Amino acid sequence: MNVNIIETRGLGKRYGSTWALRECSLAVPAGHVAALVGPNGAGKTTLLNLAVGLAEPAAGTVTVLGGLAAGSPAALDGIAFVAQDTPVYKNLAAAEMLHLTRNLNRRFDQPYAEARLAELGIPLNRKAGKLSGGQRAQLALTLALARRPRLLVLDEPVAMLDPVARHDFMASVMTAMAAEGVSVVLSSHVLADLERVADYLIVLSRGRVQVAGEVDGLLASHRMLTGPTAEADRYAERPVVHVQRGGAQTHLLVRASADDPVPPGWEAHPVGLEELTLAYLREPGAGALPGPARAQNTQPSEVTR
Amino acid sequence: MTALTVPARPKRDTSLRPVPWRRMAWVTWRQHRAALGGVAAFLGALAGYLWLTGLQMHHAEAASCHPAGSLGCAINFTGRYGESAIIVSIALQAVPALIGAFTGAPVLARELETGTFRYAWTQGIGRLRWTVGKLVPLAVAVTAMAGAFTVLFAWYNQPWAAAGYAVPFSARIFDLLGVAFAAWTLAAFAIGALAGMLIRRAVPAIAVTLAAYAGLAFATGLWLREHYITPLVTRSPNPPGSAWAVNGWYTKGGAFAFDDHGNGIASTVRQLCGGRCSGTRTSLEQLLGQHGYTHWTSYQPASRFWTFQWIEGGWLLALSVILILVTVWLVRRRAA
Numbered sequence: 001m002n003v004n005i006i007e008t009r010g011l012g013k014r015y016g017s018t019w020a021l022r023e024c025s026l027a028v029p030a031g032h033v034a035a036l037v038g039p040n041g042a043g044k045t046t047l048l049n050l051a052v053g054l055a056e057p058a059a060g061t062v063t064v065l066g067g068l069a070a071g072s073p074a075a076l077d078g079i080a081f082v083a084q085d086t087p088v089y090k091n092l093a094a095a096e097m098l099h100l101t102r103n104l105n106r107r108f109d110q111p112y113a114e115a116r117l118a119e120l121g122i123p124l125n126r127k128a129g130k131l132s133g134g135q136r137a138q139l140a141l142t143l144a145l146a147r148r149p150r151l152l153v154l155d156e157p158v159a160m161l162d163p164v165a166r167h168d169f170m171a172s173v174m175t176a177m178a179a180e181g182v183s184v185v186l187s188s189h190v191l192a193d194l195e196r197v198a199d200y201l202i203v204l205s206r207g208r209v210q211v212a213g214e215v216d217g218l219l220a221s222h223r224m225l226t227g228p229t230a231e232a233d234r235y236a237e238r239p240v241v242h243v244q245r246g247g248a249q250t251h252l253l254v255r256a257s258a259d260d261p262v263p264p265g266w267e268a269h270p271v272g273l274e275e276l277t278l279a280y281l282r283e284p285g286a287g288a289l290p291g292p293a294r295a296q297n298t299q300p301s302e303v304t305r
Numbered sequence: 306m307t308a309l310t311v312p313a314r315p316k317r318d319t320s321l322r323p324v325p326w327r328r329m330a331w332v333t334w335r336q337h338r339a340a341l342g343g344v345a346a347f348l349g350a351l352a353g354y355l356w357l358t359g360l361q362m363h364h365a366e367a368a369s370c371h372p373a374g375s376l377g378c379a380i381n382f383t384g385r386y387g388e389s390a391i392i393v394s395i396a397l398q399a400v401p402a403l404i405g406a407f408t409g410a411p412v413l414a415r416e417l418e419t420g421t422f423r424y425a426w427t428q429g430i431g432r433l434r435w436t437v438g439k440l441v442p443l444a445v446a447v448t449a450m451a452g453a454f455t456v457l458f459a460w461y462n463q464p465w466a467a468a469g470y471a472v473p474f475s476a477r478i479f480d481l482l483g484v485a486f487a488a489w490t491l492a493a494f495a496i497g498a499l500a501g502m503l504i505r506r507a508v509p510a511i512a513v514t515l516a517a518y519a520g521l522a523f524a525t526g527l528w529l530r531e532h533y534i535t536p537l538v539t540r541s542p543n544p545p546g547s548a549w550a551v552n553g554w555y556t557k558g559g560a561f562a563f564d565d566h567g568n569g570i571a572s573t574v575r576q577l578c579g580g581r582c583s584g585t586r587t588s589l590e591q592l593l594g595q596h597g598y599t600h601w602t603s604y605q606p607a608s609r610f611w612t613f614q615w616i617e618g619g620w621l622l623a624l625s626v627i628l629i630l631v632t633v634w635l636v637r638r639r640a641a
Contacts, residue, residue: 052427053427056638089421100335104324106322106324
């Protein structure tokens with residue numbers, strides 16, 4: 001699919017006098033599991049609320065599913081959203097939550113939803129309020145998937161879950177992604193949750209997009225250089241994202257591919273996603289963003305330092 | 306409608322067929338049947354009490370009060386049931402407020418309080434349909450139940466009206482009769498819905514609804530209602546039949562004895578008596594009569610009762626519609 005599942009231009013949202021999100025321009029292509037990461041208060045929830053139509057932009061525009069206005073009937077029809085802490089009606093049984101969701105949507109795959117809950121061992125007659133955190137998250141995910149969305153948006157879906165439930169939940173998301181080709185955007189302040197599943201990365205920091213791009217492309221275009229501290233400041237071949245000085249050795253995260261020359265006395269290593277994300281989060285001034293004209297191009301095109 | 310498979314790319318059709326209203330009706334019923342059941346049980350219990358005491362009252366009135374004003378009527382009817390009938394009519398004043406606050410305020414407040422609005426407002430039905438599909442049927446349901454209750458109360462009140470006591474225009478009876486009771490219930494529901502949307506918490510929203518309702522009801526009873534139609538004026542201290550005496554005043558040669566708040570009574574009396582009045586048994590009425598003053602009374606004739614009912618029902622309906630529209634508008638534009 002060659003559409004942008006979420007596209008924003010100069011998007012901004014203000015609460016009172018503080019901007020929760022500003023000048024956010026993004027184009028997330030369909031067919032990805034996109035991870036939205038950033039510290040608490042970076043604007044992740046704000047961005048997702050804007051994308052699902054729960055919030056109105058103060059500036060700029062946001063479209064979804066290839067150009068539909070966020071929050072429009074057609075957009076709501078194609079997006080399933082699981083909000084933070086997976087809100088469900090506590091006094092309703094799981095079966096009633098299915099029935100409710102079925103009645104609130106044009107499509108609902110009842111057999112799929114029932115089979116999935118049975119598989120997970122969630123009794124249909126159990127009140128949603130009596131389910132464990134993991135079961136509740138799975139119920140909310142089931143409701144979302146049974147709507148057969150084109151885009152699944154999950155806001156901090158695993159924040160409240162224990163490690164096993166966390167693993168199971170992510171496995172469910174991946175299965176759905178593989179089986180139904182649904183695009184996924186999910187947020188977390190813990191990158192480790194998303195590292196295994198995400199193939200697209202968006203790093204938000206202080207209300208601004210810092211990094212956006214396909215994971216493979218980002219990893220291929222960054223290298224960790226290790227060399228003597230005394231020579232660290234002389235490195236200028238490639239843009240440096242982050243410098244980590246040690247007593248004798250210094251690590252430089254640089255924008256460079258495997259083909260780029262390595263200065264004598266230095267060693268180059270590939271970087272991991274977490275390393276890369278942390279480096280950018282520690283350098284709020286740095287960014288790796290695709291140029292606007294090549295929104296769907298995976299190669300980040302500019303770096304500032 | 307269930308679909309096992311979904312086309313990889315649904316048509317980018319902005320004129321999607323919306324989710325039918327009847328499905329929203331199921332949602333509303335499922336989520337608010339407890340509240341509606343509570344209202345039905347509450348009104349049912351009150352109705353049971355009115356029915357039982359009403360039967361006894363009807364029997365007593367039929368047996369003892371023909372002719373009305375007989376001693377038997379005073380003992381067996383007025384004396385025995387009068388106090389409880391007054392208490393009932395006063396207590397019922399609170400019923401529309403309670404029904405409206407407890408059904409209207411939580412509709413949106415509970416969603417906002419528990420965060421479930423983030424589920425409800427991102428479903429395919431859209432939040433406009435969701436909100437209208439909740440507020441309108443609930444408003445109609447509570448109004449209908451209140452309307453049914455009014456019919457019973459009118460029957461309960463019949464013997465008193467017949468005996469000339471609880472005249473339909475009296476302040477504690479008017480809004481329990483006709484369309485007023487249902488209209489006040491609807492208004493309370495609409496106030497509750499808006500308060501819930503603004504305050505976002507169910508319990509404070511209920512409290513604010515009760516306070517706002519009380520203010521509106523008192524203002525209406527004390528100042529507003531008498532102005533629906535310009536009152537008639539008579540030269541008699543007692544307006545005809547079971548009319549509603551709104552105000553009274555005395556004039557002589559075009560001059561008022563005192564203003565209609567009673568300011569100036571003391572000085573007028575002192576002037577007329579020349580200081581010799583204290584200790585006499587002369588009433589104000591007699592004193593002013595002796596000095597050639599005319600007693601005027603403004604009143605609303607009993608024949609205007611239904612006109613007043615429709616006026617009050619009409620503006621309350623208009624107010625409720627406006628409040629519900631504002632609520633829907635707020636839901637549409639509210640930023641999460």
